[in-house]
Amino acid sequence: MLAQIKKKIKSSEIYKSIFRHGYEDTQRNRALMVVDNVFLHLHPVRVSRHAVNYGYTWGMGGISFLLFIILTITGVILMFYYRPAAEYAYEDMKYLMNDVPFGALIRNMHRWSAHLMVITVMLHMFRVFLTGSYKPPRQFNWVIGVILLLLTFLLSFTGYLLPWDQLAIWAVTVGTNMARATPFLGHQGPFGPELGMRPDNDVRFLLLGGTQVGPPALLRFYVLHCIFLPLVTAIFLAVHFWRVRKDGGISGPVQRKV
Numbered sequence: 001m002l003a004q005i006k007k008k009i010k011s012s013e014i015y016k017s018i019f020r021h022g023y024e025d026t027q028r029n030r031a032l033m034v035v036d037n038v039f040l041h042l043h044p045v046r047v048s049r050h051a052v053n054y055g056y057t058w059g060m061g062g063i064s065f066l067l068f069i070i071l072t073i074t075g076v077i078l079m080f081y082y083r084p085a086a087e088y089a090y091e092d093m094k095y096l097m098n099d100v101p102f103g104a105l106i107r108n109m110h111r112w113s114a115h116l117m118v119i120t121v122m123l124h125m126f127r128v129f130l131t132g133s134y135k136p137p138r139q140f141n142w143v144i145g146v147i148l149l150l151l152t153f154l155l156s157f158t159g160y161l162l163p164w165d166q167l168a169i170w171a172v173t174v175g176t177n178m179a180r181a182t183p184f185l186g187h188q189g190p191f192g193p194e195l196g197m198r199p200d201n202d203v204r205f206l207l208l209g210g211t212q213v214g215p216p217a218l219l220r221f222y223v224l225h226c227i228f229l230p231l232v233t234a235i236f237l238a239v240h241f242w243r244v245r246k247d248g249g250i251s252g253p254v255q256r257k258v
Contacts, residue, residue, distance in 0.1 A: 047249070048249055048250065048252055050250070050252040050253060051249055051250040051252075056131070056252075056253065057127070057250060058123065058124070058127045060120050060121075060123045060124035060127055061124050063120045064117055064120040064121045064124055065237065067113045067114075067116055067117040067120060068117060068233070068237070070109065070110075070113045071110060071113050071114060071117065071155075072230065074106050074107075074109050074110040074113070075110055075226065075230075077106050078096070078106060078107060078110060079226060081095065081096045081100055081103065082096070082162070084162070084218055084219050084222035084223075085215065085218070085219075086164065086214070086215040086218055089162065089163070089164035089218060090163065090164045090165055093107075093163045093164070093165070114155070114156050114159060115156075117152060117156075118152055118153070118156055121148065121149055121152045122149070124145075125145060125146075125149055128142070128145065131251065131253070132251075133250075133251040137247055138243075138247050138251060140243060141240060141243040141244065141247060144236055144239055144240045144243065145240065147236055148233065148236050148237065148240060151229060151232060151233045151236065152233075154224070154229055155225060155229050155230070155233065157172075157175060158221045158224045158225035158229065159221075159225045160172060160175075161213070161217065161218060161221045162218070162221065162222060162225065164218060169213050172213055172217070172221070173212070173213050176204050176207055176208055176213070176217075177204070179202075179203050179204040179207060180199075180202065180204050182202075182203050184197075185197065185202060185203040186202050186203055186204065187199055187201075187202040187204075199211050207220065208220070
């Protein structure tokens with residue numbers, strides 16, 4: 001009975017539209033299943049031995065991506081309980097930590113995953129540098145990795161203000177004050193005054209929506225942290241993974257001639 005039902009399901013047009021190839025263990029079918037599946041095609045049909053050697057790769061790239069997924073899921077949950085307004089933000093944090101079931105767990109998962117992602121991305125870049133994986137033909141992907149490192153820093157920095165407590169406000173105040181010395185874009189930076197940069201039109205003013213950390217800065221950091229930066233990061237991650245595949249997979253140890 002079950003065999004007939006299974007056979008009938010597999011012969012239906014709906015099943016064939018989802019799974020277009022059989023599961024017979026042939027080399028062609030294995031390749032077709034990988035290429036035609038939205039999830040499986042992210043992985044190569046064959047993997048080099050060094051690619052699964054954690055002593056060589058450290059697994060930092062995969063761990064960083066896993067932390068990004070955790071941050072995305074926990075961040076969406078936190079958005080249900082948070083209002084990016086100066087009169088509500090701190091009280092919402094207290095409500096989340098003290099009254100929402102598992103709220104403290106979700107927030108701490110988000111917080112510690114953010115700290116760990118900064119560390120793992122830096123370690124990943126360090127490992128790539130040590131093993132020479134930035135060399136031809138992988139120069140472009142190295143540049144993408146540097147951009148992803150900067151995006152990770154920006155995600156961490158913009159999220160720091162959202163609790164809207166004294167620690168967050170003064171930390172972001174100190175951090176954004178450094179933007180005043182940005183070359184060309186800061187009113188205290190090299191060539192800034194010559195280009196007409198002032199406290200009310202330089203890059204710091206653009207970040208904060210004013211001349212000091214206040215409600216406009218909280219809203220801007222919320223939009224950057226929850227919408228703009230995650231979308232840009234996801235796009236660059238897709239390009240990064242695609243280039244790894246196009247460049248022949250994870251680079252291996254240099255083969256020395258004897």
